[in-house]
Amino acid sequence: xxxxxxxxxxxxxxxxxxxxxxxxxxxxxxxxxxxxxxxxxxxxxxxxxxxxxxxxxxxxxxxxxxxxxxxxxxxxxxxxxxxxxxxxxxxxxxxxxxxxxxxxxxxxxxxxxxxxxxxxxxxxxxxxxxxxxxxxxxxxxxxxxxxxxxxxxxxxxxxxxxxxxxxxxxxxxxxxxxxxxxxxxxxxxxxxxxxxxxxxxxxxxxxxxxxxxxxxxxxxxxxxxxxxxxxxxxxxxxxxxxxxxxxxxxxxxxxxxxxxxxxxxxxxxxxxxxxxxxxxxxxxxxxxxxxxxxx
Numbered sequence: 121x122x123x124x125x126x127x128x129x130x131x132x133x134x135x136x137x138x139x140x141x142x143x144x145x146x147x148x149x150x151x152x153x154x155x156x157x158x159x160x161x162x163x164x165x166x167x168x169x170x171x172x173x174x175x176x177x178x179x180x181x182x183x184x185x186x187x188x189x190x191x192x193x194x195x196x197x198x199x200x201x202x203x204x205x206x207x208x209x210x211x212x213x214x215x216x217x218x219x220x221x222x223x224x225x226x227x228x229x230x231x232x233x234x235x236x237x238x239x240x241x242x243x244x245x246x247x248x249x250x251x252x253x254x255x256x257x258x259x260x261x262x263x264x265x266x267x268x269x270x271x272x273x274x275x276x277x278x279x280x281x282x283x284x285x286x287x288x289x290x291x292x293x294x295x296x297x298x299x300x301x302x303x304x305x306x307x308x309x310x311x312x313x314x315x316x317x318x319x320x321x322x323x324x325x326x327x328x329x330x331x332x333x334x335x336x337x338x339x340x341x342x343x344x345x346x347x348x349x350x351x352x353x354x355x356x357x358x359x360x361x362x363x364x365x366x367x368x369x370x371x372x373x374x375x376x377x378x379x380x381x382x383x384x385x386x387x388x389x390x391x392x393x394x395x396x397x398x399x400x401x402x403x404x405x406x407x408x409x410x411x412x413x414x415x
């Protein structure tokens with residue numbers, strides 16, 4: 121496998137730490153970002169869905185992004201979540217991210233309003249035209265309903281600033297074809313599929329569980345790069361209980377925050393409504409899963 125791609129190989133969609141009263145804790149965000157980079161992360165996505173972007177304000181997003189850049193920007197790629205289902209609002213977010221000093225932006229497929237494929241092309245093109253920042257397109261039909269079609273990928277890949285894809289649609293056959301045909305840097309956006317995406321030609325992953333077990337995910341990625349596939353499979357299997365606990369019990373941000381609080385990395389597992397904190401049973405599942413993985 122080639123040297124680390126420009127946007128990195130091991131990335132997390134970072135949670136947004138909050139105080140018990142629900143306010144954003146910038147100091148805790150800096151500590152978390154530093155913890156992840158110290159543990160081997162190449163980059164972080166700030167204010168993605170796992171960062172509770174639907175319920176944080178533009179001002180909070182800007183302050184959070186600047187805080188993370190200040191903490192780790194010289195050592196890691198910092199990608200700003202900038203997509204929404206409103207193209208004009210998304211353009212403003214892209215421009216704000218560029219002004220704050222982000223290295224790239226993550227642009228999710230517009231959700232809920234179900235745009236046609238021509239609308240997706242126009243939306244992603246508008247965001248790529250809004251600044252000089254590289255764009256990572258985020259394809260997640262489970263949230264957006266509308267998947268990005270093959271022909272749409274081929275069209276948007278022609279734009280010089282659309283450089284990467286975060287793939288959370290679990291279609292390895294399509295992904296393999298598009299990796300070959302578009303030349304886009306492909307990232308797994310599905311924790312359970314990280315190893316399989318690597319086999320398929322992906323360059324890295326943007327994870328949720330990876331912030332809970334950063335050293336183990338670094339170990340897996342390094343094993344893949346070195347061609348030590350048995351070792352990579354071993355880490356993948358060791359991580360399975362945590363992936364199950366974080367991603368398959370309730371919403372991922374809820375469980376990631378609960379896990380990080382159990383580990384003492386953040387002080388509280390506070391989330392904003394309509395999310396609610398993990399209950400006692402869910403927390404117990406996490407505690408048992410964490411015991412299976414060191415790091």
